[in-house]
Amino acid sequence: MKQSILCTAACFLALVACAEQDGPLRPGANDHKTLQEALLVAEPGAVIELGTGRFELDATLSLDVEGVTLRGQGMDDTILDFASQAPGTGGEGILVTADDFTVERLAVENTRGDGIKVEGTTGAAFRSVRVEWTNGPDTNNGAYGLYPVQVTNVLIEDSRVRGASDAGIYVGQSANVVVRRNEVWENVAGIEIENTTGADVYENRAHGNTGGLLVFSLPELPVKDGRDARVYDNEIEDNNLPNFGKEGAIVSTIPAGSGVIVMASDNVELFGNRIRNNQNSNLAVISYLSTGRAYNDPGYDPYTEGIYIHDNEFVGGGDGPNGAFADAFVELAGGTFPDIVWDGVVNPGRLVDGAVPDELRLYIEDNGDADFVNLDLGAVFAGGQPDVSTDLAAHQGALPAVPQPVDLGAATGGAV
Numbered sequence: 001m002k003q004s005i006l007c008t009a010a011c012f013l014a015l016v017a018c019a020e021q022d023g024p025l026r027p028g029a030n031d032h033k034t035l036q037e038a039l040l041v042a043e044p045g046a047v048i049e050l051g052t053g054r055f056e057l058d059a060t061l062s063l064d065v066e067g068v069t070l071r072g073q074g075m076d077d078t079i080l081d082f083a084s085q086a087p088g089t090g091g092e093g094i095l096v097t098a099d100d101f102t103v104e105r106l107a108v109e110n111t112r113g114d115g116i117k118v119e120g121t122t123g124a125a126f127r128s129v130r131v132e133w134t135n136g137p138d139t140n141n142g143a144y145g146l147y148p149v150q151v152t153n154v155l156i157e158d159s160r161v162r163g164a165s166d167a168g169i170y171v172g173q174s175a176n177v178v179v180r181r182n183e184v185w186e187n188v189a190g191i192e193i194e195n196t197t198g199a200d201v202y203e204n205r206a207h208g209n210t211g212g213l214l215v216f217s218l219p220e221l222p223v224k225d226g227r228d229a230r231v232y233d234n235e236i237e238d239n240n241l242p243n244f245g246k247e248g249a250i251v252s253t254i255p256a257g258s259g260v261i262v263m264a265s266d267n268v269e270l271f272g273n274r275i276r277n278n279q280n281s282n283l284a285v286i287s288y289l290s291t292g293r294a295y296n297d298p299g300y301d302p303y304t305e306g307i308y309i310h311d312n313e314f315v316g317g318g319d320g321p322n323g324a325f326a327d328a329f330v331e332l333a334g335g336t337f338p339d340i341v342w343d344g345v346v347n348p349g350r351l352v353d354g355a356v357p358d359e360l361r362l363y364i365e366d367n368g369d370a371d372f373v374n375l376d377l378g379a380v381f382a383g384g385q386p387d388v389s390t391d392l393a394a395h396q397g398a399l400p401a402v403p404q405p406v407d408l409g410a411a412t413g414g415a416v
Contacts, residue, residue: 023049024051025051026052031055032059032061039062042065046065049071050071052074059089061093061094062096063097063101064098066101067098067099068100070103075160076107077105080093081109081110082109082112083109091111091113091142093114096117096119100121101125102124102127103129104126106129107131109134110135111142112142115144115146115164116129117149122152122153123153123409125155126156126157129146129159130159130160131161131168132162137163137187137241137244139246141163142164142165143166143249144166144168144170145161145164145167145184151171151174152174156177157180160184161183164189165188167214167251168189170189171192172195172221173222175196176407177193177201178408179200180200182205183207184206184209185207186209187209187210188244188245189212190204190207190211190212193226194217194226198228199215199406200229200232200404200406201230201231203234204235206236207239208238208240210241210242210244210251210256210258211251211258212275213236214254215262215263215265216262217265217301218250218264219300224299224300225265228267228268229265230271230402231269234273236259236273237277237278239259240278243255250293253323255280255281256322258278258284260273260282262286264304266301268306268402270283270307270309271310271312275314275315276313277317278317280323281340282340283312283339283341285340286341286342287345290343303347303350308398309363309365310367318338338371338390340367340370344379347360361399363398364396373388374390376389
């Protein structure tokens with residue numbers, strides 16, 4: 001027994017020595033063992049540095065130690081390649097369940113499932129990270145590239161994601177989020193902010209996806225009803241890729257050619273964006289009811305309320321409408337979809353003297369020559385005939401600004 005204990009202790013010390021060796025870890029004969037051991041023996045606050053080259057990995061890397069930084073030499077120089085990942089080995093590239101995790105300056109390629117998932121924590125920072133499925137768009141690719149879920153204080157910046165079969169950058173059921181200066185392309189959804197409170201999404205470029213940027217709230221999730229998002233100074237263009245999402249996933253219903261979609265989220269401000277040449281619609285504001293999908297969630301609010309769209313630039317788009325409403329409404333809308341499409345659905349339970357209260361209205365102003373349509377689907381759902389309108393006059397005005405800025409705290413560099 002004593003000999004066994006001594007042997008175990010010796011092995012542990014050897015692992016620690018390996019993890020604390022001078023210089024970065026480098027690709028070798030058993031990359032998964034080398035990296036996973038370094039993560040297992042890391043002390044809180046440790047920096048694990050990886051050298052240049054391609055690490056060949058056949059299983060998920062997992063971390064449950066707080067305050068760890070995983071750092072490479074550059075997103076095109078340090079590559080974690082999961083092309084040989086075996087079935088039943090986790091699916092994710094990296095799975096983190098510890099607070100204050102930072103990953104930076106490296107790439108994750110060809111995971112069976114999600115690229116980098118951080119779940120149920122406080123403090124997560126993704127800096128200069130590339131996640132890519134190098135075969136391009138494919139239904140068999142992993143669902144999410146960068147994937148923090150149920151995380152408070154999230155920073156995703158200067159990163160690139162290509163090929164996700166759901167969303168390239170997905171932040172779900174989280175709070176206090178900054179997503180900035182990223183590039184996403186050839187994903188089903190470029191960026192998705194879902195059931196999240198307090199998000200600043202700015203200076204990103206979403207191009208060549210099925211849908212460029214989504215602000216969604218979905219039913220039947222532990223965290224309900226997203227709100228308080230600012231979406232500004234983004235370039236959202238040419239998101240016309242055929243949908244390759246997995247059957248049954250909500251994103252599999254997104255019409256190709258969707259620039260921005262706001263659905264069932266409240267108090268969202270969109271400004272200073274350049275939204276161009278998205279063939280279905282440049283910007284759509286819809287309720288969850290308009291998806292036609294059933295749900296069983298008494299605590300869920302399917303309505304989209306308090307939306308302020310101003311000072312954006314719209315170019316082209318709307319010339320290839322498709323999806324659930326196209327056949328029925330495109331003729332009524334004038335043969336193409338205008339720059340801004342609203343389904344016209346409001347919560348009848350919140351009307352005051354038959355009108356939507358000011359703080360819950362849709363406001364649209366100062367968007368150049370952008371045009372608009374209200375599809376009045378609320379009348380359809382009530383069994384009546386829609387009164388399709390292109391009149392913007394009813395939507396003049398402004399909401400109070402969304403609270404700003406998002407304060408991420410010390411773990412991700414403080415307020416931004």
